[in-house]
Amino acid sequence: MTENANETGAENAELPRLGPEAEADVLSRIHAGREAEEVLADILHGFRDEAALVSSFGAESAVLLHMISRIDKTTPVLFLETGMLFEETLIYQQYLAALFGLENVQMIRPAPEDLEEQDPDGTLHQENTDGCCFLRKTLPLRRALEPYALWITGRKRHQAATRANLELFEAEKGTQRIKLNPLADWDAARIRAYMEEHNLPPHPLVGRGYPSIGCAPCTTPVKEGEDPRAGRWRGADKTECGIHYDGEKWVRTPAARGVVSTFP
Numbered sequence: 325m326t327e328n329a330n331e332t333g334a335e336n337a338e339l340p341r342l343g344p345e346a347e348a349d350v351l352s353r354i355h356a357g358r359e360a361e362e363v364l365a366d367i368l369h370g371f372r373d374e375a376a377l378v379s380s381f382g383a384e385s386a387v388l389l390h391m392i393s394r395i396d397k398t399t400p401v402l403f404l405e406t407g408m409l410f411e412e413t414l415i416y417q418q419y420l421a422a423l424f425g426l427e428n429v430q431m432i433r434p435a436p437e438d439l440e441e442q443d444p445d446g447t448l449h450q451e452n453t454d455g456c457c458f459l460r461k462t463l464p465l466r467r468a469l470e471p472y473a474l475w476i477t478g479r480k481r482h483q484a485a486t487r488a489n490l491e492l493f494e495a496e497k498g499t500q501r502i503k504l505n506p507l508a509d510w511d512a513a514r515i516r517a518y519m520e521e522h523n524l525p526p527h528p529l530v531g532r533g534y535p536s537i538g539c540a541p542c543t544t545p546v547k548e549g550e551d552p553r554a555g556r557w558r559g560a561d562k563t564e565c566g567i568h569y570d571g572e573k574w575v576r577t578p579a580a581r582g583v584v585s586t587f588p
């Protein structure tokens with residue numbers, strides 16, 4: 325008797341997973357040197373409804389949003405609406421979503437019960453930015469990402485020293501998820517060129533000296549020659565909001581006002 329794949333069950337056999345770190349390494353090698361939009365298209369096709377873009381709708385966000393819209397307008401786009409954003413960002417978000425025909429933008433907000441318990445008067449950022457970012461960004465995003473195996477970020481190596489070694493794909497420590505950074509090797513000039521080529525509208529605050537835009541209370545304009553992220557948490561020993569930290573740094577240390585992780 326001739327054995328075929330069905331009889332042996334081999335056709336349906338699942339390959340063992342390598343684990344996120346090895347998978348990220350393999351994916352980085354496979355896609356090295358390819359155009360960002362090609363990588364995005366392949367990954368969105370391969371991961372189907374298990375991939376999401378996380379976008380701040382900030383200074384450089386239009387590039388990835390535009391690419392995504394050309395590949396699949398139903399791609400989930402997770403927008404962290406912290407409740408502390410500039411009015412200009414909220415308007416820009418609605419404008420870009422309509423312009424690009426994005427069909428699945430999801431507003432990710434802090435849980436009302438968390439806010440009521442930990443930041444009832446909205447002043448936590450004045451005394452504990454780590455705790456505030458955890459409450460308004462990290463925790464809501466972790467909850468929102470639960471259904472996904474991969475998320476796409478807009479981070480770039482040129483943005484900060486903390487991002488200098490950013491890989492195209494990376495494993496998210498503490499979870500089984502993979503992160504894709506399609507623009508990891510793009511610099512400011514390339515971003516500008518792409519936006520000009522495709523006639524993409526800039527965030528309204530860019531022309532007013534904000535090359536990096538976060539929450540209103542924690543973002544200031546940047547002077548010529550300063551690091552583009554110098555206006556984020558200016559004067560504080562803080563350069564990242566915490567959503568990209570991993571391992572023991574994933575949950576930062578929100579000691580003041582008793583802000584603690586309620587996430588398992």
Ligand code: SF4
Pocket residue numbers: 406408449452453454456457458460461538539540541542565
């Ligand atoms: S950036 Fe500022 S206001 Fe926004 S979540 Fe972090 S500390 Fe709070």
